[in-house]
Amino acid sequence: MKNPILNPVAKQHSNNTFTADEVGLANRNSGTLLETLRHDVTPVGAHYLLNHFDIPYVESADNWTIELSGLFQKPQSISFAQLQGLAPQTQRVTLECAGNGRRHVQPHWPSQPWSVEAVGTADWTGVSLKSVLELAEPEAHCSEIVFHGTDTGVDGGAVHHFARSLTIENSMLDEVMLAYAMNGQPLLPQHGFPLRLIVPGWYGMASVKWLNKIEAIDYAFQGHQQVGTYVYRDKKDDHGTPVSKIRVRSLLIPPGIPDWSTRQRLIRPGITNIIGRAWCGGGTAVARVELLAGERSIEATVHPSSDRFAWQLWEAQWEATEGQHILSCRATDANGNQQPLEPRWDAAGFGNNAVQQVEVWCEDY
């Protein structure tokens, strides 16, 4: 077999093809560049981005208000300045898109065709949602809180603004926050300027951006982004199960050097230190990561995370020998949840936490 990197004509291409709409979404949305997993905090602009509609243009935060309406004893509007006067908190949180891995779930759902790169970690600063809800005093029979963004568009054939709900219990968890800063700077427009929700441990769709309204209700919210999508389904028309917490996952930084277009890796023989990140959404730690190299499983050293909802660094030594290899890593969390080796089926490609596969060619080039 010839080296498929140095002999481009020998390159293997997938027969799986994608539409212009999928490519348009991939150009518009952004994945993390895997080599930035080296950074504890993803560099600004390399954090993954998935925006459903257009980024609302907000010139200044000065006139931004959050309306608390519905089943509150003290419904009110809170100004951005008032929010900034509440006790601030900062948390390092790893966020991941629920559609991460979609393109490996075959036949793939025609949406943002993520491979594995829809993840990022940031230091978010803001105030606890609980402290804000307590100002307005939810009624005793309130069962859900709905978070409304200002971003508006069409999906599922209907015009709507992006909105999601959480149960009142989840809304009162200490870690759920209204964030106005990312890595010590005001939010970037594409990350929700001036204010967004951050729901640590949940896939990214829960962390509503451009948040301007918080509504207390006593029924199950039926918005499109709650029940029309972000639901695990065996078939397109199933009622399904809501997508919620992030499933355990790990990624490795592809070693060696890349081929420009295929991203296959070229590496010299010898001992290589492989590093990566692992995370899970339960607020539980990742207990174990195995580096999988062909038939071999190498136990990785897994470091604790600085924050409960931030990814963990792991490292393992691998001896690269000449020829072709597939490198994977497989994480298991403290509750025994483990990444599958193959994608599990979901009609819309949500929650695919199957192991990453990195093609490596080793030779003394």
Next chain:
Amino acid sequence: MKNPILNPVAKQHSNNTFTADEVGLANRNSGTLLETLRHDVTPVGAHYLLNHFDIPYVESADNWTIELSGLFQKPQSISFAQLQGLAPQTQRVTLECAGNGRRHVQPHWPSQPWSVEAVGTADWTGVSLKSVLELAEPEAHCSEIVFHGTDTGVDGGAVHHFARSLTIENSMLDEVMLAYAMNGQPLLPQHGFPLRLIVPGWYGMASVKWLNKIEAIDYAFQGHQQVGTYVYRDKKDDHGTPVSKIRVRSLLIPPGIPDWSTRQRLIRPGITNIIGRAWCGGGTAVARVELLAGERSIEATVHPSSDRFAWQLWEAQWEATEGQHILSCRATDANGNQQPLEPRWDAAGFGNNAVQQVEVWCEDY
């Protein structure tokens, strides 16, 4: 005809398909979100990104040096601190990827499948290249300066680091600079931290990132990124013509609201203010922009740019009537160069400055 946005089953999809490698590149590289054209300076992280190889990991700029070698009378190493001691300059520059528009050139070359979004504008701060070259005193017979980055990988079947040359004359132009800051902050890793070249007016490949060596030579540089790619070619194996300055182009911010997956637009009937940007690489101004709506051409107001190499704002009023429309804009520069209505052929899809096409559906929804 049914509204293709509100009736998703009626959506028209292109038959043009893309490979997993192309989608992988689109996820890895980032396009500007078109609504950010509203900002004079593209928000950090929304600036387009095209990186050939991996982002080199540079922990600190403290030990970074630039080696000036080859045909200099005073070859030397210059430290990052020394560079920062030279007279700084800041320029607002619009950069665009030479492959922007590639996916519309049919049959499309299998590479980063940009539609129209590979553009961005930033305030770059650094020192003039000329001031640095003068420290080292190029020999009289030096004809080219080669700029070497530290990013390394495989392309065209050979391992190399990214390197490009400019003629000595172009290298001495006042506007060519070594930049260490973007929008008032140190460069982000993915934009070349700690130091990069900025060649205003040229497509982005000229602005070498992670720059650590400047070499003076007296022959035509034959590196892969100079002669193996970034060349206009009728056929794959032609010798071709080097890609250099940015061709005149304009973009409009899609009006109304988007459909999530197709990005088709929904708009209500009435007068709409359409705004956009226009630019060209010659350091010449864009003299004219027409907004094209079906058979109609509407003359836009074109505002001057703040800087010679920065894009210009334009605006035009369009009366949206019920039904389907294709909106385009067409710029002409002060030298009479005009955007074509259809892509011009290039084997690798470089330099396609054909007009953007935005599908709009208008109804009183």
